[in-house]
Amino acid sequence: MTTVMIDRDDVNISLREKKKIETKNKIFEVAGRLFKEKGFESTTVDEITTKARIGKGTFFNYFPTKEALLMDFAKQKEELVYDIVLKELKTNTSVREKIKNVLVLVAKSNEKDKELTKLFVFEHMRRYGYDERKSTGLNILLCDLLEKGIGTKEVKKNIDIKKAAGNITGVYFASLMEWLWSQSDYSFSEDISIKIDMIFEGIGS
Amino acid sequence: MTTVMIDRDDVNISLREKKKIETKNKIFEVAGRLFKEKGFESTTVDEITTKARIGKGTFFNYFPTKEALLMDFAKQKEELVYDIVLKELKTNTSVREKIKNVLVLVAKSNEKDKELTKLFVFEHMRRYGYDERKSTGLNILLCDLLEKGIGTKEVKKNIDIKKAAGNITGVYFASLMEWLWSQSDYSFSEDISIKIDMIFEGIGS
DNA sequence: AGTCATATATGACTGTGGTCATATTTAATA
DNA sequence: TATTAAATATGACCACAGTCATATATGACT
Numbered sequence: 001m002t003t004v005m006i007d008r009d010d011v012n013i014s015l016r017e018k019k020k021i022e023t024k025n026k027i028f029e030v031a032g033r034l035f036k037e038k039g040f041e042s043t044t045v046d047e048i049t050t051k052a053r054i055g056k057g058t059f060f061n062y063f064p065t066k067e068a069l070l071m072d073f074a075k076q077k078e079e080l081v082y083d084i085v086l087k088e089l090k091t092n093t094s095v096r097e098k099i100k101n102v103l104v105l106v107a108k109s110n111e112k113d114k115e116l117t118k119l120f121v122f123e124h125m126r127r128y129g130y131d132e133r134k135s136t137g138l139n140i141l142l143c144d145l146l147e148k149g150i151g152t153k154e155v156k157k158n159i160d161i162k163k164a165a166g167n168i169t170g171v172y173f174a175s176l177m178e179w180l181w182s183q184s185d186y187s188f189s190e191d192i193s194i195k196i197d198m199i200f201e202g203i204g205s
Numbered sequence: 206m207t208t209v210m211i212d213r214d215d216v217n218i219s220l221r222e223k224k225k226i227e228t229k230n231k232i233f234e235v236a237g238r239l240f241k242e243k244g245f246e247s248t249t250v251d252e253i254t255t256k257a258r259i260g261k262g263t264f265f266n267y268f269p270t271k272e273a274l275l276m277d278f279a280k281q282k283e284e285l286v287y288d289i290v291l292k293e294l295k296t297n298t299s300v301r302e303k304i305k306n307v308l309v310l311v312a313k314s315n316e317k318d319k320e321l322t323k324l325f326v327f328e329h330m331r332r333y334g335y336d337e338r339k340s341t342g343l344n345i346l347l348c349d350l351l352e353k354g355i356g357t358k359e360v361k362k363n364i365d366i367k368k369a370a371g372n373i374t375g376v377y378f379a380s381l382m383e384w385l386w387s388q389s390d391y392s393f394s395e396d397i398s399i400k401i402d403m404i405f406e407g408i409g410s
Numbered sequence: 411a412g413t414c415a416t417a418t419a420t421g422a423c424t425g426t427g428g429t430c431a432t433a434t435t436t437a438a439t440a
Numbered sequence: 441t442a443t444t445a446a447a448t449a450t451g452a453c454c455a456c457a458g459t460c461a462t463a464t465a466t467g468a469c470t
Contacts, residue, residue: 016436016447023449044426055450060428096409122331125382146408156410160399164408167400170379171372177330178371194365195372202407203351203369204301205361221417221466228419249456260420265458412470419464426456434449440442 024062026052031069040070040119067123074120081109082137095149099142100196103172106138107189110176118180139169171195229267231257236274245275245324272328279325286314287342294346300354304347305401308377311343312394315381323385344374376400 030052034043045066049056063069088101110117142165149155155164175195179188235257239248250271254261268274293306315322347370354360360369380400384393 014437019435020448045428046426056427057429057450058448061448064428066427125330126327154409156408159403159408163396163400164403166380166383167376167403167408170376170383170400173379173382174375175371177378178375191368195368195375198364198369198372199404200407200409202405202409203361203364203372204405204407205358219467224465225418250458251456261457262420262459263418266418269458271457413468414470415466415468417464417466420460420462422460422462424457424459427454429454430450430452432450432452434447436447437445439444 023052023054023058026054027059027062027069028072032073035070035073035116039115067126070119070123073116074124077109077116077120081106084109085141095145095152095154096200099145099168100193102141103168103192103196104189106172107176107192111188114180117176121176121180138172139165142168168196168199171199228257228259228263231259232264232267232274233277237278240275240278240321244320272331275324275328278321279329282314282321282325286311289314290346300350300357300359301405304350304373305398307346308373308397308401309394311377312381312397316393319385322381326381326385343377344370347373373401373404376404 027048031043031048034048034051037043045059046056049059063072084105085102088105089098091098091101093101143161146155146159146161146164150157150159150161172192175188175192179186179191232253236248236253239253239256242248250264251261254264268277289310290307293310294303296303296306298306348366351360351364351366351369355362355364355366377397380393380397384391384396
């Protein structure tokens with residue numbers, strides 16, 4: 001049924017596959033340029049397909065919606081941060097520091113391109129709602145770290161870990177939103193750092 | 206320049222004004238029914254105007270966008286909650302209880318119509334971003350209460366009140382989002398109640 | 411009542427995202 | 441090479457939000 005012989009890694013890639021990859025790359029290339037030039041909203045699918053010299057319908061063979069294309073950009077960016085975060089997790093610091101540092105790292109990555117991040121956050125919410133964002137990556141990581149924190153006595157023993165992680169994610173998310181839409185140009189990563197301390201220490205006396 | 210004589214309250218309302226109010230009410234009436242019947246997205250402006258027996262252009266004389274109409278519904282709902290919150294603030298409870306109760310009240314109001322709340326939250330964010338939501342109402346109220354809390358020694362003296370209020374709003378907002386998009390039917394108001402306690406007491410030991 | 415400036419109503423029209431029946435290209439099989 | 445099935449490409453087409461030039465209704469003033 002299937003061709004099993006493989007001489008070199010890419011020998012098996014058919015013309016079809018090659019063309020598919022080429023077309024997808026072309027869309028990425030053109031769209032990326034246009035998004036940066038004129039923003040997401042004012043870039044039309046028509047313009048993308050014309051500039052990429054493909055039919056309009058073809059675009060939708062590769063991306064179900066215009067927003068899906070945007071989300072693919074987001075995914076690429078996310079993968080970059082993921083590597084940096086992994087590195088941080090391997091360091092020899094306290095759980096509390098780790099949590100703070102990870103969030104600061106993610107924050108700094110977001111600080112690099114405010115407008116694009118805004119679009120990503122918004123579109124992600126529109127497509128997957130809020131829950132998905134929580135369940136993937138960050139929240140699981142936080143639950144894990146908090147669990148360890150209980151072991152090292154850095155975190156209260158009788159706490160509901162999921163809710164605590166939810167609070168941290170919540171504060172992060174809300175602070176991100178506030179920063180994204182704020183006019184003034186304060187440092188998001190500093191802001192988040194202070195707020196995480198507050199979550200650990202509590203505001204009540 | 207202006208007619209000053211007024212015999213009865215409504216004698217001065219011109220035919221124009223009357224018709225304007227009538228038309229706006231008609232749009233509200235028809236749209237409200239359709240939104241409940243088939244949801245916001247699948248209700249078209251065309252259908253609203255046809256059922257309301259007005260021209261399509263007329264709709265946009267009253268509401269700049271379809272979403273603006275939705276936001277007007279939201280405003281009406283907001284005003285209802287506002288009264289209830291004011292009542293709570295007059296009670297003789299601790300600052301911490303007051304904060305918790307106010308958020309629980311708002312949560313309960315949101316619990317009444319999940320789908321509509323989802324639309325409101327989403328559209329509000331789309332139109333005004335996140336900052337506006339914070340600055341109006343809730344955040345000012347929280348800053349006020351926290352200030353009082355410092356006076357009554359319920360809240361740490363040297364804390365950054367704005368950031369603390371931000372954390373509470375953030376946790377509220379994120380929990381709202383999580384609840385809105387979750388499949389399971391847990392109690393949002395209970396969830397928020399526990400989380401507020403966590404914010405006061407901290408998670409570190 | 412008649413005149414006129416202004417507020418309001420209207421629907422044909424436009425721009426854009428997305429669909430779908432049909433055409434074309436590719437690759438497996440004979 | 442010839443035939444055929446399946447993958448892929450395509451642009452005419454549709455639905456819907458929003459615009460705008462034009463038509464109509466209203467009320468102030470004479």
